[in-house]
Amino acid sequence: MSEESVHHRPLIQHSSSHALLGEENHFRRRGNVWSAVAHIITGVIGAGVLSLAWSVAQLGWIGGPITIILFAFTTFLSAYFLSDCHKFPHPQHGIIRSSSYMDAVKLYLGETRHRLCGGLVLTSLFGTTIAYIITSTTSIRYDNDKDHNAITSFLRHQFCILAAGFNYGEWNPLSWMLGEKMAVQNSLQIARNGRGAYDDDGRVKRTGTLWSAVAHIITAIIGAGVLSLAWSTSQLGWIAGPVFLLFCAFVTYISSFLLSDCYRILDPVTGKRNYSYISAVRIYLGNKRTWLAGFLQFLSLYGACTAYVITTATCLRAILKSNCYHKEGHQAPCKYGDSMYMVLFGLVQVVMSFIPDLHNMVWVSVVAAIMSFTYASIGLGLGITTVIQNGRIMGSVTGVPASNIVDKLWLVFQALGDIAFAYPYTVILLEIQDTLKSPPPENNTMKKASMIAILITTFFYLCCACFGYAAFGDQTPGNLLTGFGFFEPYWLIDFANACIVLHLVGGYQIYCQPIYGAVDRWCSRKYPNNGFVNNLFRLKLPLLPAFQINMFRICFRTAYVISTTGLAILFPYFNQVLGVLGALSFWPLAIYFPVEMYFVQKKIEAWSRKWIVLRTFSLFCFLVSLLGLVGSLEGIISEKLS
Template identity: 45%
Template sequence: MERGRTGKDVEEGEHERKGTVWSASAHIVAAVIGSGVLTLAWSMAQLGWVLGPLVILGFAIITYYTSTLLADCYRHPDPITGTINRVYIDAVRAYLGPREVFFCGFAQYINLWGTLVGYTITSAISMMAVQRSNCFHRNGHEWKCESSGNLFMMLFGVVQIVLSQFPSLENITWLSVVAVATSFAYSFIGLGLSTGKLISHGGFKGTLSGVAGSSHKIKTWNAFLSLGNVAFAYTFADVLIEIQDTLKSPPPERKTMKRATFIGIGLTTIFYLSLGCTGYGAFGNNAPGNILTGFGFFEPFWLVDIANICIVVHLLGAYQVYAQPIFGRFESTISKRWPEAKFLHRSYSVRVPFSASGPLSFTLSKLVLRSCLILLTTLVAMLVPFFNAVLGLLGALGFWPLSVYFPVNMHIAQKNIKRGNPKWILLQGLSLFCLLISIAASIGSMADIISSLKLATPFKLNY
């Protein structure tokens, strides 16, 4: 992107933006309300009735505040009339130095790709849960109903290869809308089932301090892991700029994005508190790691099946929200390196049934490279099939740098806040506090992964 061009020139010279506050809200909810919601009852059990809700609210407030700072960095240097930064790393490049650009690129794309791994594992577990639920219904709850997830991971990967041929997020808004609808569906089902179980008990289970644990060390590790799970449940900063780049202007993109963020984070927090508290109240300290696949509910089996199918459909859309920025960056880099290569630039068209937008256009490079990335992601998911630990580690690694450190420092650079200024001290204090949370969550997640590796077999996800 040329620095000499104005924001208007860039906007007219790139692609047409048609997004609204509602389409952006759909993308945000699709990205945020994902597999992380399924761990909240377990996370509440590790933290208890006092810390659990406070942690969820704390992450919501921090995420919303830093997201508003990041939305102001979409344009440089002026947040309304400046040059557009189409992706997160371009915003970092505009406001900060080359060292921060390298750190951002590493953190963002590793976190994006890791999220794809987590979604592949989660979708397979949900499909396995459907298979086991039907088995339990036929043979009884005591029957040993085993299921393997490798085939389900491969099927999920094949569908993602097809969906990956859409050019960008703007072309899959419909998929995000479907993802939001299904996320609401399984969230309501989980809430309804938990509420029913809670009513049958005649009161709330759980304790003020959560699970006691077999030792203080295990209690600490699990509490740290729960922080990572909640952080993962709120992570979407790594795609915020990309979502903002779909918005039409006027009104200014930052204004629309802040409204969409408020709606998205607000809806998410209501669901998280409802599901986390109701799930913990229903199961107490025995809350399963995944509330819909841990078989806290056996009946009605068909409703449990619908919820898990909705999870899979939701993750099909959410996967692409996180994958499209990786595809875009990779393809942009290689296209600039080999501008004359026919393999990279020659376009082909295929008619898609029931498509109102006409034939689907693609290049051989897009077909091959995107497919290879998805196959690699599926392979890694088959090697490390740990649900809670993987989500906790991803949340821990992505939360501080992407959701806090870069938005805070870009805001300081944009507003030219001097070192030692009261606002500078408060912002850096917030960043340091979140860094300590990320370190603690990383330690807890790694401890759980090391423990799980002793019992795991590569390419064998049994549930």
């Protein structure tokens, strides 16, 4: 298709099946006044109705009812005005629909207020999920026979997480939802690319967007590390813990900002593409440092996969122990092994490894990102509930006391490594950036995605770490949801651990796919005529669409999964393993190589102001990484010998 034909394509294309389609080539909307009424009532009546009697009691017989009527009138006016904003520029004949509240704000008020509004919407939705968790635990505590309120609250909590993820509001006032309710359609649609569309490098046209990149990043960042943050904060104390969390967030953003400009060679907009972290190191820094970077990247990715196997087994075991404690009592000797669950997770990953590459697994990242928000919200909500029940904030400025200064230093160093593991994703940043469509330029989209994802994860991290420490103080468990700081409601803890498992299924693939891709490319170049390496076979299974398999991929990827599973069985130490992995990857992969490549890309002169600042920054991060590595290695040795 020529460039001219693309640019002159009409904005609205007509279809012969116009009887079934609306003016946007969507299935004709079938909603009516009663379906809209049902949606609105579902959206308005929620947990808030349970507090109305108390509110009226505070305001009295006059002020209470008048205030309720006033808010009803205000909500009606808001809905009345917003109803005319669904179509643009005319409320009835406009050709552009605002399918959501956020779309309308962006269309009418511009990008700046759109971002402000988005932040407020996300904050409110996040607060709503916490309120629903508190409501569910309260309902369980006061009505053990009939969990109606708890179940309803739990379901609405899940809907709110989905709403935040896909930019759809579900809360009073009604105006938040009005754009969504007016855009109700009969079915979901799957967008497909036109065949024969290629990018400037001859590959199939990339379709990734800002939000698919955010989903990939959140899937990569929020993983096993989030569960150890409360323990890390307890070791560092109320000042050093949050400060180091913010420091790691800042370091990660700077690293991603520098590395995003290295996706294309020489020019960040029009240059030749680097498809992976290693190819970028080779182009900018030469073959010698490529071998070092390749080894460290492989070690980091491989270690992350191993950590995910450990975490998954821990979560599955925690589900069994939670049910056992609920039935037998909190003092019951509920003991279960890890190895069988590690093997089961490995079998699942063998099947998941048949996904060809990152381009084909956006859906995995979306599901994994939703799961990460879910279990992080549950952990946060349980922490808040425990703080409220305790009636005070636990913990101290200096953290958990130790028997001597040496033991305290080991634990502090290990905590630094754990927090470092929770952040950097630079080893797969270029692989994610390679999924983005252009225009707009990939580096600009990636920088925005990094900013959004890091802000979201940092907010979650601070909440989980601080409320977890505030709830348990010196007794904070190494893993917030599996260390049994919480016992009830057991079903909610079970669900949170199940969400972790689902997230780790996708997270494992995010970290192993770059290795799979690198090995596939190397073997194809090394053995271009080998059928075992290059031939594809079409396989059709009952009830499934046909797909292609490659014998080399099956053998290598299966062996890879077996090796990570075996290593996890050999060293099943959650906090210590995370600390080692975080320390190993934090400085060399997240700081040193991105800074060095940025120097070459931007031609930064030695001893210039920017050169000195970035060198000092790199040296400081090296010292932090070294301390974390030493502390975590000491922890592994102590655990193995004990």
